[in-house]
Structure formats: structure tokens, C-alpha cells
Amino acid sequence: MSAGLKSKRRPEPSASGAGAKETLNERFVYQDDEAIEKPFNWKQLARLASYMRPYAKQMIPLVIILMLIGTVTKLTVPYLTGMAIDKALGAETGSTNLTLLYQIAAAVLLLFVVQYITGIFRIKYTNIIGQRVIYDLRTDLFRHIQKLSFNFFDKRPAGSVLVRVTNDVNSLQDLFTNGVVNLMIDCVQLFGIVIILLAINFKLGLAVIVTVPIMFLISTALRVRIRRAWQEVRAKNSRINSHLNESIQGIRVTQAYTQEEENMKFFDAMNMDSKKSWDKASAMNQAFGPMIEITGGVGTLILFWLGASLIESNELTIGLLIAFSNYVGNFWEPINRLGMMYNQLLVAMASSERIFEFIDEKPNIADAEAAKKIPAIQGNIQLRDVVFEYEPGRQALKGINLDVKAGQSIALVGHTGSGKSTIINLLSRFYDITSGTITIDGYDIRKVTVDSLRSQIGIVLQDTFIFSGTIRDNIRFGRLDATDEEIEQVAKAVGAHDFIVSMPGGYETEVEERGNMLSMGQRQLLSFARALLADPRILILDEATASIDTETELKIQEALKLLLKGRTSFIVAHRLSTIRHADHIVVLDHGRIMEEGNHHELMTQQGIYYGLIEAQYKFL
Numbered sequence: 091m092s093a094g095l096k097s098k099r100r101p102e103p104s105a106s107g108a109g110a111k112e113t114l115n116e117r118f119v120y121q122d123d124e125a126i127e128k129p130f131n132w133k134q135l136a137r138l139a140s141y142m143r144p145y146a147k148q149m150i151p152l153v154i155i156l157m158l159i160g161t162v163t164k165l166t167v168p169y170l171t172g173m174a175i176d177k178a179l180g181a182e183t184g185s186t187n188l189t190l191l192y193q194i195a196a197a198v199l200l201l202f203v204v205q206y207i208t209g210i211f212r213i214k215y216t217n218i219i220g221q222r223v224i225y226d227l228r229t230d231l232f233r234h235i236q237k238l239s240f241n242f243f244d245k246r247p248a249g250s251v252l253v254r255v256t257n258d259v260n261s262l263q264d265l266f267t268n269g270v271v272n273l274m275i276d277c278v279q280l281f282g283i284v285i286i287l288l289a290i291n292f293k294l295g296l297a298v299i300v301t302v303p304i305m306f307l308i309s310t311a312l313r314v315r316i317r318r319a320w321q322e323v324r325a326k327n328s329r330i331n332s333h334l335n336e337s338i339q340g341i342r343v344t345q346a347y348t349q350e351e352e353n354m355k356f357f358d359a360m361n362m363d364s365k366k367s368w369d370k371a372s373a374m375n376q377a378f379g380p381m382i383e384i385t386g387g388v389g390t391l392i393l394f395w396l397g398a399s400l401i402e403s404n405e406l407t408i409g410l411l412i413a414f415s416n417y418v419g420n421f422w423e424p425i426n427r428l429g430m431m432y433n434q435l436l437v438a439m440a441s442s443e444r445i446f447e448f449i450d451e452k453p454n455i456a457d458a459e460a461a462k463k464i465p466a467i468q469g470n471i472q473l474r475d476v477v478f479e480y481e482p483g484r485q486a487l488k489g490i491n492l493d494v495k496a497g498q499s500i501a502l503v504g505h506t507g508s509g510k511s512t513i514i515n516l517l518s519r520f521y522d523i524t525s526g527t528i529t530i531d532g533y534d535i536r537k538v539t540v541d542s543l544r545s546q547i548g549i550v551l552q553d554t555f556i557f558s559g560t561i562r563d564n565i566r567f568g569r570l571d572a573t574d575e576e577i578e579q580v581a582k583a584v585g586a587h588d589f590i591v592s593m594p595g596g597y598e599t600e601v602e603e604r605g606n607m608l609s610m611g612q613r614q615l616l617s618f619a620r621a622l623l624a625d626p627r628i629l630i631l632d633e634a635t636a637s638i639d640t641e642t643e644l645k646i647q648e649a650l651k652l653l654l655k656g657r658t659s660f661i662v663a664h665r666l667s668t669i670r671h672a673d674h675i676v677v678l679d680h681g682r683i684m685e686e687g688n689h690h691e692l693m694t695q696q697g698i699y700y701g702l703i704e705a706q707y708k709f710l
């Protein structure tokens with residue numbers, strides 16, 4: 091397997107059920123993804139808000155106007171209701187006035203209609219803004235992830251990267267669509283109600299307002315506990331998802347080793363764990379949920395108790411008390427929502443921190459300041475004292491010197507872990523060397539632009555990745571502007587045409603992601619066709635180790651000959667036929683070149699190479 095594509099594996103499922111429980115806490119947890127909420131951070135909030143800037147001029151003023159109209163109409167209704175009771179139904183005047191009642195009813199109806207219509211448009215526009223912001227954020231993140239270097243992915247499980255692009259971005263969706271506008275609405279509504287309450291009756295207004303912070307604290311504290319319990323449920327479910335993902339990906343290995351029962355035990359333990367935390371959260375919801383409702387009731391109680399005495403002393407009318415109680419009802423709504431909003435913000439803090447951490451990660455393979463494009467490559471390559479460490483202090487290559495002339499084919503051979511894949515990863519600059527130099531046609535590869543370098547180097551990896559799409563699309567990946575004829579030409583040249591046309595849809599056959607429906611040999615031929623289409627001056631090839639039937643082997647050898655013709659090539663070679671035909675063979679051991687030469691020279695030396703070839707014969 092190529093070093094660049096190696097991922098750090100999590101431990102294998104443990105062998106016993108008890109072990110399953112013990113490891114449950116560590117497996118499927120991406121350490122840095124565990125934090126569900128983070129403390130409030132103004133800088134980060136400002137950075138998030140900056141994503142709304144492009145839409146600020148066009149849409150935000152419109153949303154604010156709609157919101158203000160909606161809030162004013164909403165706050166006018168209780169006042170009109172109070173007026174209807176006092177003036178039209180005679181609670182204050184002592185005589186009924188039906189005309190006034192109808193007029194007030196008509197006004198209230200009109201206000202409702204206005205509120206309804208402004209609400210529809212406000213929601214529509216906030217959703218549009220929210221979706222655009224999320225789209226921008228996701229695009230930024232994906233564009234950036236694509237640029238990150240191999241060593242970034244070496245350190246992270248693919249699942250952890252996935253979680254950021256999907257879950258973390260999604261968790262901000264609500265904040266951007268409803269959160270920001272609701273926050274504004276609630277603040278305006280609260281401010282308006284405070285003024286109105288104090289204006290209607292200062293004493294009563296003050297009494298109600300004073301209770302607010304206490305109620306707010308109680309309800310927020312209860313809510314925090316409920317939220318944490320639900321977050322625990324979500325975290326457990328996310329572990330189940332990760333396990334499920336791995337189980338499905340690895341189903342072949344599980345079935346081949348008849349590990350279904352063990353896997354089931356592990357899943358069961360996780361499932362049970364999730365169920366228990368759900369039970370706990372649900373019980374908490376039932377116990378505390380009604381208490382939050384009751385806190386709102388206390389305010390109303392104070393209101394009627396104090397209100398009644400004010401009516402007795404003629405300081406307040408019945409209508410105004412009812413209007414007052416309506417306002418108090420409206421008062422609780424934004425306070426509760428603000429509490430929820432605060433929770434939402436803390437969760438958003440954690441998600442945005444993770445997203446920005448990725449966006450701020452500098453790809454460590456980037457163009458040098460004065461980097462120029464490398465001109466059309468001839469293919470002369472020189473490695474001088476190349477030392478490379480994946481991790482500081484552990485040298486994977488310990489001073490490699492190599493001279494390759496344009497058009498030569500170099501076979502890299504050696505025991506597993508000797509540094510073969512590392513060399514080919516360095517040539518395309520997937521990693522930067524620790525010391526020494528690599529030059530192509532005399533250009534130091536660190537001083538030319540990464541794009542101009544990679545676009546002239548073709549790579550065929552052992553794990554030939556097939557993307558979901560048609561066979562034609564997969565070949566076209568080598569050069570996007572290739573015509574259909576060119577695609578068929580290269581497929582014919584590498585000997586893939588026959589099997590392609592025998593498939594149900596020919597070149598248009600849809601292949602699943604990773605190309606599961608294709609055989610190893612077929613995948614290999616497709617990737618050769620892809621590389622031939624790209625027509626690079628330098629070709630890097632990590633030869634597949636899997637044994638394939640002799641007929642396919644012959645086809646692959648033929649295709650390989652064609653592919654290598656006239657190019658400088660580096661092959662991590664496993665097949666004897668490939669090695670034998672190489673112009674130059676480099677034998678690596680523990681990161682050093684131990685032997686060099688052609689097949690005959692090395693065989694007569696009777697050194698490491700001789701031993702490797704002898705060992706291969708034994709297996710044949």
C-alpha cells in the first residue's frame with residue numbers, strides 16, 4: 091500500500107464481550123470531535139457573522155423591516171384587546187359601544203393579516219440567507235480540505251473529516267436561518283414590552299420585570315441539564331453510526347473471519363449504552379419540562395395578585411390588566427427562546443471552532459513565494475542525500491542518491507516498510523523532504539508550483555480508486571477535455587476495451603464507488619487507461635500485489651509496456667516480469683539504497699535482490 095494512503099487504523103474489535111464493554115469508551119470517539127459545546131467566544135462569533143456580510147446589503151435590511159413591522163403589529167394587539175374591554179365593552183366607561191368593538195375587531199384582524207404576511211416573507215428571506223451562508227461555508231471548507239497535504243490526513247480518521255463537513259456545518263444551519271433573526275426579534279420584542287409594561291403601570295411593570303432574571307436563571311439552569319442529557323444521546327448515536335460505517339465497509343473481512351457474533355456483541359453493547367442514555371434524557375425531560383412551564387406561571391400569579399389591588403385602588407382598569415397579562419405572556423416567549431438561543435450558540439461555538447480549525451490549517455505543501463511553473467518536463471531526475479521523516483526523529487529515508495535519465499524505467503524493490511512508497515510520494519511532492527534535494531530537469535521541485543509539477547506526473551496507485559460514475563467518466567478523470575474517441579483509443583491500447591464493451595452499458599456502465607463490481611485486474615487496466623490519457627512525462631506506479639490470472643497478467647504486462655514507453659517511470663515493482671524489464675533496479679532496505687543495477691548484475695551479486703527473487707520463486 092502506498093505510504094500516502096495509509097491510514098491509522100483503530101484497534102480491531104476485541105475478542106470478548108467483556109472486552110467490548112471496556113473498549114466502548116475509547117472506540118469510535120474522535121478525541122477532538124468530542125466537545126459538544128464551547129465557551130462563548132466573541133471573536134469566533136464575529137468570524138461566523140462575517141459569512142453574512144455578502145448578503146447584508148441586499149437582504150438583511152429587508153428582513154429587519156419585515157421583522158419590525160411584525161413585532162409592532164404583534165405588540166399592538168393586546169393593547170387593542172384591553173381597549174375593547176374598557177371602552178367598547180364598558181369595563182371602564184360603564185356603557186357598551188358596539189361600533190367601537192367592531193372597529194377594534196377589524197383592526198385586530200388587519201394586524202393579524204399583516205403579521206402573517208410579513209412572517210411568511212421574513213421566514214422566506216431568512217432561509218434564503220441562511221442557506222447561502224451554509225453553502226458558502228461548506229464550499230470554503232471543501233475547497234480547503236482538497237488542498238490539505240497527505241500528512242494532515244495521516245493524522246485523522248476519514249470519519250472525523252466527514253463529521254466536520256456534514257454534522258458541524260449542519261449544526262450551524264439553524265443558527266443562520268432562524269437563530270440570528272429570532273435573536274433580533276426577541277430583543278426588539280422584549281425591549282418593546284418592557285416599555286409598554288412600564289408605561290401602562292409603572293409599579294406593576296416593575297414588579298413583573300424584577301421577577302424575570304430569577305425565572306430566566308431557573309429555566310435556563312434546568313434547560314442546560316436537559317440539553318446535556320440529549321447531547322449525550324447524540325454522542326452515543328454518533329458512535330453507533332461510526333461503528334456501523336466501519337462494519338459495512340469491513341463486512342467482507344467480518345464474514346470471512348466469521349466475526350459476526352463478536353461484532354454483534356460490540357454493537358449490542360453500544361446500542362444498549364445509547365438506549366440507557368436516551369432513557370435518562372427522556373426521564374429528565376418529563377421531570378423538568380413542566381417545571382420550566384411553571385416558572386412562567388409565577389410571573390402571571392404576581393401580576394394578578396398585585397393587579398387586583400391596583401384595580402381596587404383605581405390605579406388600573408380591568409382591560410389594562412388583561413392587556414398587561416397578555417404582554418407578560420408575550421414576555422416569556424422571547425425569554426425562553428433567548429435561553430434556547432444561548433444553548434444553540436454554545437453548540438455553534440464548538441462546531442465553528444472545529445470548522446475554522448480546518449480552514450486555518452495551512453497546507454504544508456504550498457507554492458514557495460517565488461515559485462514558477464516548471465516548463466514541459468523532459469524527465470531527468472536527481473535525488474541528492476534525500477532524508478525524510480514522517481514523524482520527527484524517525485527516518486523513513488536515510489540519504490538517498492539517485493540519477494535517472496529521461497525515458498528510463500526504475501523499479502523500486504525491497505522488503506515491506508523499506509521506503510519504496512515513500513520515494514514515490516516525495517517525487518510528486520505529497521510530502522516535502524526533510525533534507526537534501528530532488529530536482530527534475532535541474533529544477534528543485536520545492537521551487538516550482540505544485541500544480542505545474544503534479545499535472546505533468548502521472549500516478550497509478552495500487553489501490554486504484556474508482557469513483558462512482560460511468561466507466562467513461564473514470565477514464566476521463568485523467569484528462570477532463572478528452573474526447574470520447576480518445577477515451578476509447580486509450581482503452582483499446584491498454585486492452586480494456588474488450589471487457590468494457592462486454593459490460594451491460596459498455597462505456598456508459600455505472601460503476602459503484604470504489605468499483606466493487608470490477609475485478610482487480612479490470613480496475614488496474616482502467617487506471618492505466620486513465621494514466622495513458624493524461625500522457626505524463628513522468629509516470630509513477632505502485633504495482634498491485636494481488637495475484638491475478640495469467641491472461642490478465644499478460645494483458646497488464648502488455649499495457650504496462652505501452653504505458654512506460656518513452657517516459658521516465660518509477661515502479662514499486664512486485665512482479666518478476668515487471669522488475670526484469672526495468673532499465674534500472676533500486677533495492678531498498680530500511681530507508682537506504684543497498685544495491686543498484688539491472689536484473690543480471692544484481693543476480694550475479696547474490697545479495698538482497700537475489701534473496702528476494704529466490705523467495706518469489708519459492709512461492710511460484
Ligand SMILES: Nc1ncnc2c1ncn2[C@@H]1O[C@H](COP(=O)(O)OP(=O)(O)OP(=O)(O)O)[C@@H](O)[C@H]1O
Nearest residue numbers: 091093096244480486505506507508509510511512
Ligand atoms: N503516513 C505515515 N506516517 C508515518 N510513518 C509512515 C507513514 N507511511 C509509511 N511510514 C513508515 O515509513 C517507512 C517506509 O514506509 P513505506 O510505505 O515507504 O514502505 P514500502 O517499502 O512502500 O512498504 P510496502 O511494500 O509495505 O508498501 C515504514 O517504516 C513505515 O512505517
